[in-house]
Amino acid sequence: MKPAKFEFQRMNSLEDAIKALGEAEGEMRILGGGQSLGPMMNLRLAQPDFVLDLSSVNGLDNIDEKGGKLKIGARVTHARIEDGEVPGTTGAYMQFVASGISYRSVRNRGTVGGSVAHSDPSADWPSALLALGGEVLAAGPSGSRTISLDGFTIGPFTTGLSWDEVLIGFELPILRPEEMWGYYKVNRKPGEFADAIGAVTIGEEPRAVCGATESVPFRVMEIEQKLAEGVNEISVNDVRKILEKYDTGFDDYELQIHAVALSRAVQRAFV
Known part of the structure; x- marks a missing residue:
């Protein structure tokens, strides 16, 4: 199984990725960890003209507590969550979810942002994060904005992201120890x-x-x-x-x- 012909572009910055999305002539897809998009391209269920790789973009793989919220970058892998890098009770919940996703080799590369942006109805993170609540962080040519997880998933493989926006992370509530x-x-x-x-x-x-x-x-x-x-x-x-x-x-x-x-x-x- 081989994908249809496409042009691969490795982005060096988020600004470059947003600019490339806006200038694309043809279908363009964002590559996070590639664990969902890759198989779909190999099966030719997805045939983008361009693939933008975000693996070299800085600032999308951070995990921080700030202002009473938990901020998680889109490129944080399932494996890092499984290994306990997300703190507290919220982290314990996410660790449990991550440990049941596919196999370790997939978890090493698959990302939480990629899963939510891909929006497969059977995937774990769209449901698990909706149960937490919080917001999706997105960036586009008009700047950054937040989108509530309530209603972010519109349908199978369809989200509230605009065609020229990139999902850059999440802002999630911090569950207290007794919760x-x-x-x-x-x-x-x-x-x-x-x-x-x-x-x-x-x-x-x-x-x-x-x-x-x-x-x-x-x-x-x-x-x-x-x-x-x-x-x-x-x-x-x-x-x-x-x-x-x-x-x-x-x-x-x-x-x-x-x-x-x-x-x-x-x-x-x-x-």
Whole structure:
């Protein structure tokens, strides 16, 4: 399997990348770690005319606590998160998520920003970060802006980024030591993309996310309300009844595994 012909450009600065996006004549794709885009190009599911490599761009791989927020650069790899470089309770949650992504060789190169920008419905980070809340940091010809993670994923492989913008990082809340989280995904074997994801964080306000759908991950307000009221266990049957109210397009099997994922995510939060 070989990709279609394309022009490869290694960017030396973020400004160069933004300029190249604006001047491109043809389809242009950003390369982070290449663990999603590469296979799609090899299968010719993606056939960009230009690929911009950001691996030499400085400032996109930092992890900092600043102003009561956690700032994570787009080029931070899954492996660094798995190895505990993100501090605190938020870091423990992200470490758990990262450790279940594919295999170590993929985690060594795959990036959190690349995963969210790619927006595969079955990927971990779009659901996991939505459960945390916070904002996406983007840069374009008009400067930098923030985009709420609520609503950032518009559809499969579609986000709120403009065509001439680059995702440069995230600004996430810092969970306190006493605050809780739970994450559960259903997949046929470890390392594969998920068939269903349940993600829960119980911070200042609870957030519960149903992920790995045929469209976008979404918050489940009824579960969030129950958690806010102090409920610490929700049965699979109760979650099924809640999800039936949403226009998910799930068949009976899909409804069941998503209900299981959410129920077990809640259960894990209180273990």
